[in-house]
Amino acid sequence: MMLNIAWVYPDILNLHGDRGNIMALSKIAEAMGIEANITKINYGDTIDFDNTDLIFMGAGQLRDVTHVVKNMSAWEDNIKDYVEKGGYVLAIGSTGCVLGKKLTIEGGDTVDGLGVLDITAKELCRTKMPYVTKEVYGDDIWWNYKDMEILGNQIQRVDYTLGDVKPLGEVMYGYGNNLGGQEGARYNNVLLTNTVGPLLSSNPWFGADLLSEIMESKGEKVSTDLEKLEFLDYAKEAAVLRKKFIKEKFKLPGIIHKA
Amino acid sequence: MKRIQFLFALLVGKIIMGLTKIIPGVSGTTWPGGIANILMKRFPKYFKFGDNTRIVMVTGTSGKTTTTGMLAQLIKSWGKTICTNDIGANMDRGIATTLIRNSTMGGRVKADYVVLEVDERYLPIMTKLIAPHVILVTNVLKDQSQRNGEPGVIMTKLKAAIDGDMHLILNAHEPNSGSLGFNKDSVSYYGVAGDSTVAMESIATDVSCSCPVCGDSIHFEYENLFNIGKYSCKGCGLKSEESATIIAADAENTAFICDGTSYKVKYISKDFMYCYASLMAFAKHEGIDSLTIQKSINDFKIQSGRVEQMKAGDKTINYLRIKQETPVTLQSAIDVATADKSEKIVVLDLSEIVDFSPKYTGMYYAYDCNFRKFMDGSVVKYICMSKTVCYDVATRLYLEGVDKKDITVIPTDDYDVLLAELEKYDTKTVYLLTWMHSYYSCLASIEKYQKKEV
Numbered sequence: 067m068m069l070n071i072a073w074v075y076p077d078i079l080n081l082h083g084d085r086g087n088i089m090a091l092s093k094i095a096e097a098m099g100i101e102a103n104i105t106k107i108n109y110g111d112t113i114d115f116d117n118t119d120l121i122f123m124g125a126g127q128l129r130d131v132t133h134v135v136k137n138m139s140a141w142e143d144n145i146k147d148y149v150e151k152g153g154y155v156l157a158i159g160s161t162g163c164v165l166g167k168k169l170t171i172e173g174g175d176t177v178d179g180l181g182v183l184d185i186t187a188k189e190l191c192r193t194k195m196p197y198v199t200k201e202v203y204g205d206d207i208w209w210n211y212k213d214m215e216i217l218g219n220q221i222q223r224v225d226y227t228l229g230d231v232k233p234l235g236e237v238m239y240g241y242g243n244n245l246g247g248q249e250g251a252r253y254n255n256v257l258l259t260n261t262v263g264p265l266l267s268s269n270p271w272f273g274a275d276l277l278s279e280i281m282e283s284k285g286e287k288v289s290t291d292l293e294k295l296e297f298l299d300y301a302k303e304a305a306v307l308r309k310k311f312i313k314e315k316f317k318l319p320g321i322i323h324k325a
Numbered sequence: 326m327k328r329i330q331f332l333f334a335l336l337v338g339k340i341i342m343g344l345t346k347i348i349p350g351v352s353g354t355t356w357p358g359g360i361a362n363i364l365m366k367r368f369p370k371y372f373k374f375g376d377n378t379r380i381v382m383v384t385g386t387s388g389k390t391t392t393t394g395m396l397a398q399l400i401k402s403w404g405k406t407i408c409t410n411d412i413g414a415n416m417d418r419g420i421a422t423t424l425i426r427n428s429t430m431g432g433r434v435k436a437d438y439v440v441l442e443v444d445e446r447y448l449p450i451m452t453k454l455i456a457p458h459v460i461l462v463t464n465v466l467k468d469q470s471q472r473n474g475e476p477g478v479i480m481t482k483l484k485a486a487i488d489g490d491m492h493l494i495l496n497a498h499e500p501n502s503g504s505l506g507f508n509k510d511s512v513s514y515y516g517v518a519g520d521s522t523v524a525m526e527s528i529a530t531d532v533s534c535s536c537p538v539c540g541d542s543i544h545f546e547y548e549n550l551f552n553i554g555k556y557s558c559k560g561c562g563l564k565s566e567e568s569a570t571i572i573a574a575d576a577e578n579t580a581f582i583c584d585g586t587s588y589k590v591k592y593i594s595k596d597f598m599y600c601y602a603s604l605m606a607f608a609k610h611e612g613i614d615s616l617t618i619q620k621s622i623n624d625f626k627i628q629s630g631r632v633e634q635m636k637a638g639d640k641t642i643n644y645l646r647i648k649q650e651t652p653v654t655l656q657s658a659i660d661v662a663t664a665d666k667s668e669k670i671v672v673l674d675l676s677e678i679v680d681f682s683p684k685y686t687g688m689y690y691a692y693d694c695n696f697r698k699f700m701d702g703s704v705v706k707y708i709c710m711s712k713t714v715c716y717d718v719a720t721r722l723y724l725e726g727v728d729k730k731d732i733t734v735i736p737t738d739d740y741d742v743l744l745a746e747l748e749k750y751d752t753k754t755v756y757l758l759t760w761m762h763s764y765y766s767c768l769a770s771i772e773k774y775q776k777k778e779v
Contacts, residue, residue, distance in 0.1 A: 076532045077532050077533040077534060077535060077542035077543070078534075078535040078540060078541075078542065080532045080534075080693075081467070081475055082470065082689045082690075082692075083652075083689035083690060083691065083692025083693045084692070085530045085532050085692060086689065086692035086721070086724065088529075088530055089530055089692075089724040089725075090720075090724060093724065104529060106529075108542055108559075109540075109541045109542065109559070109560060126535070127475040127476065127477045127535065128474075128475065128477060129475070129477030129480070129481075129537075129540075130477075130535050130540045132540070133535075133539065133540025133541070134540065137540075198471050198472050198681040198682075199446075199472050199473070199474075201473075201474050201478050202470070202471065202472065202473065202474035202478070204470055204471030204472075204474075204681075204685060204687065205471075205683045205685045206683075206685045206686050219685060219686060219687040219689060221470045221471065221474060221687075223474050223475065262687075262689050263687075263689055263717075264689055264692055267692075267717070267720050267721070267724060268717065268720075296723065296729060297719075297720045297723045297724065300716040300717075300719045300720045300723065300734075301716070301720060303716040303734075303736075304714070304716035304717045304720065307712070307713045307714075307715075307716065307736060308686050308713060310713075311677065311686055311712075311713045315683050315684070318682070318683055321683065
């Protein structure tokens, strides 16, 4: 079984060790008996949408959103068509600003996104707790997705407001999209999450579920059983320790926790 | 009125400075300036400097403290008087304290040079209070994500700070720093020669960084440190400035060569080389001769606790300090450890991040670094320790290709446990890559261990 992954702008959308997601995804696919074929897409390149099963976009800097949108707009119609036909996209962090409708920068200027996702973003300018500096909120995050617990970190530079899309998950602890209890967004098979860590090295079960969905959409049945995944025990142990660490922070003011 | 208010704030600052010497637990490096800043807004603005006093500010992601120390030593060796800040006291309170300590009761700073290490977030504030003659930027890289978010945030602040009449000394090998020289009249650059022929074979998951001007990919001809090396942008043509002062490391003679002159050094690692290169660019700009430079290099002492060698029984522990969330420091530590080809144990204690509230478990910066360098066969065991992120670090190693049987995970930050674990192995050389706070707990454990041995 073959899975074609387009890794979009790996040099640019790589703010928080995002290449770790690709490293983990390769191992997860291998453990599931899937051969992952990864193609880097750089500025000026085009995605072969007809032969792509997953588009991966890591987190980038807010300063680069304009450049990324400008470059991706060359295939704006193609990616919208890909998404409407059920193509899979996994996007991390501030890349939601690229896929979303609009980013409002502090001071009021706006940057138009591709409009693939009906979400808007506003640059963070926190003046109330919890915060470290007004431009960023960094913390752990714990959220539920289907029957899975997802744990990782979040370095948030924007507040997301969802339009006609569903949240990807429910926040058990952390900031999520905007401290409102929702994490990420899902429209058709576009999945946006704020979780770094990287997401898939910390939560291989999320990767397995995603690959299983993709393969099923291709008419192939695969098991999400990861018994052959060698780092599964590390990930499970890491999740236990991270949850313990997070629970010690429940008393902090201003943080959402439902666990 | 302002003058009287300033003199009062200064007097209070000086009294507190005296009191900090007799009151335990009160920092003499920040409290006097902190109180003075409360008593008077924009307090540092009212100090007076001599007509010929040169004011230099050093800023950037990494290497600020070492560079500031080197510049201070250079100026002393040159026979000039200097006012410089204490290690780490690089924000408003620390800088105000430095000025209080080095001024008369009338607020006159008596020094030929004022050399200030300035936190990059505070640079725009400081340059409005004190006009610098020279700003030296080490680099602007991913750093303290929980505080800075991304390098672009810092670039915005630096651009605001350098909007004045000053000379800039910039790292020609780091795209963000290098781009600050655009449309500036008075700029000099520095760099370190590298060898593009010895670059590691790239693999599918290798990545670069984005251009600060056009957002396209930066291509490194060679990379001496994380995202630092001779570069060019595929999109807009931004590239390392050719006119830079370039030094070349001479490892065989523990020296570097600049403009045909060899300078003996104590520290040969590449991060130190960039500090030496910035020193040379500064010396060139100020007109300082090579004999003075060599004397200052001889007399320069590194801050303890960054690179240390400790004995624990038959083991030699090489402690390499990293700054969490800052990949350049972890990569430098990896480079130092892997430059030693002898058989070794590598201990990774990346730990939780507790600098700010909320503390959290980020270790994603490890994925920015190249762990492949460990795979030369000389590492016989990897030990991942820390209370919470030890298994994440083990995953990182595994995903780079390390065999799980070579990885031991100890979920603790107790160095007694580490020393007991090390006893299981015959290998004598240990590299401990860890963060700042662990240094003293490590020392304490070793002291206890040595007593037990006796």
